[in-house]
Amino acid sequence: MSAPTPGRLNLILASGSPRRLALLDQAGIVPDRLMPAEIDETPKRGELPRTLAARLAAEKAAKALEILARDPEHRGGLVLAADTVVAVGRRILPKPELVDEAAACLKLLSGRSHRVYTGVALVNAAGHVRTRLAETRLRFKRLSREDVEAYLGSGEWRGKAGGYAVQGLAGTFVVKLVGSYTGVVGLPLYETLGLLAGEGYPVHAGWANRL
Numbered sequence: 001m002s003a004p005t006p007g008r009l010n011l012i013l014a015s016g017s018p019r020r021l022a023l024l025d026q027a028g029i030v031p032d033r034l035m036p037a038e039i040d041e042t043p044k045r046g047e048l049p050r051t052l053a054a055r056l057a058a059e060k061a062a063k064a065l066e067i068l069a070r071d072p073e074h075r076g077g078l079v080l081a082a083d084t085v086v087a088v089g090r091r092i093l094p095k096p097e098l099v100d101e102a103a104a105c106l107k108l109l110s111g112r113s114h115r116v117y118t119g120v121a122l123v124n125a126a127g128h129v130r131t132r133l134a135e136t137r138l139r140f141k142r143l144s145r146e147d148v149e150a151y152l153g154s155g156e157w158r159g160k161a162g163g164y165a166v167q168g169l170a171g172t173f174v175v176k177l178v179g180s181y182t183g184v185v186g187l188p189l190y191e192t193l194g195l196l197a198g199e200g201y202p203v204h205a206g207w208a209n210r211l
């Protein structure tokens with residue numbers, strides 16, 4: 001991680017996802033520390049996908065804060081977390097680890113519209129949690145048997161919400177996307193920078209001389 005800038009707010013990314021770190025970097029922001037937070041991601045009975053995404057993001061941030069509170073090295077600061085949920089109507093799709101689960105997701109997504117909700121949560125030094133939600137509607141082409149078999153063979157679906165990663169081969173399936181592309185990948189940058197700026201984090205400080 002970067003050497004902390006004196007006087008700048010400490011930023012902790014409560015995530016083990018390399019994509020979330022890469023998206024923050026795309027926005028010119030390098031967290032001071034990573035603190036992945038494992039939580040139970042099971043939806044509550046009847047819970048809406050949007051509610052789930054926001055709740056899990058807040059729970060990840062709270063869990064990271066709980067771990068940090070026990071660390072004498074912890075200097076306080078902001079804790080950022082996110083959660084991505086893919087849904088067809090009210091039906092929440094899994095994050096497949098098995099090929100059959102991934103195949104079932106692709107079958108559901110083929111030739112129709114679905115929504116991706118990414119909740120972002122930011123906890124400030126006083127322990128106050130703010131959340132934002134990015135909702136994106138995507139339409140996939142009708143997937144041929146060859147598309148499905150080749151995609152399952154790629155392994156790119158493993159551990160991804162809805163069994164696909166739009167930033168990879170599944171980008172070829174997208175007929176239409178309305179909303180936040182970065183939200184689909186896992187961290188909606190517009191919403192995230194809005195939260196950070198709201199807490200006084202200098203969001204443009206890393207923008208100079210990027211090339």
Ligand SMILES: Cc1cn([C@H]2C[C@H](O)[C@@H](COP(=O)(O)OP(=O)(O)OP(=O)(O)O)O2)c(=O)[nH]c1=O
Binds near residue numbers: 020084085095116
């Ligand atoms: C839909 C979609 C999801 N994903 C990924 C983003 C997330 O890593 C994952 C959804 O799972 P999440 O539970 O949101 O995150 P995670 O467990 O991978 O990471 P964290 O440590 O932050 O909790 O799916 C893509 O990379 N591309 C996509 O197009």
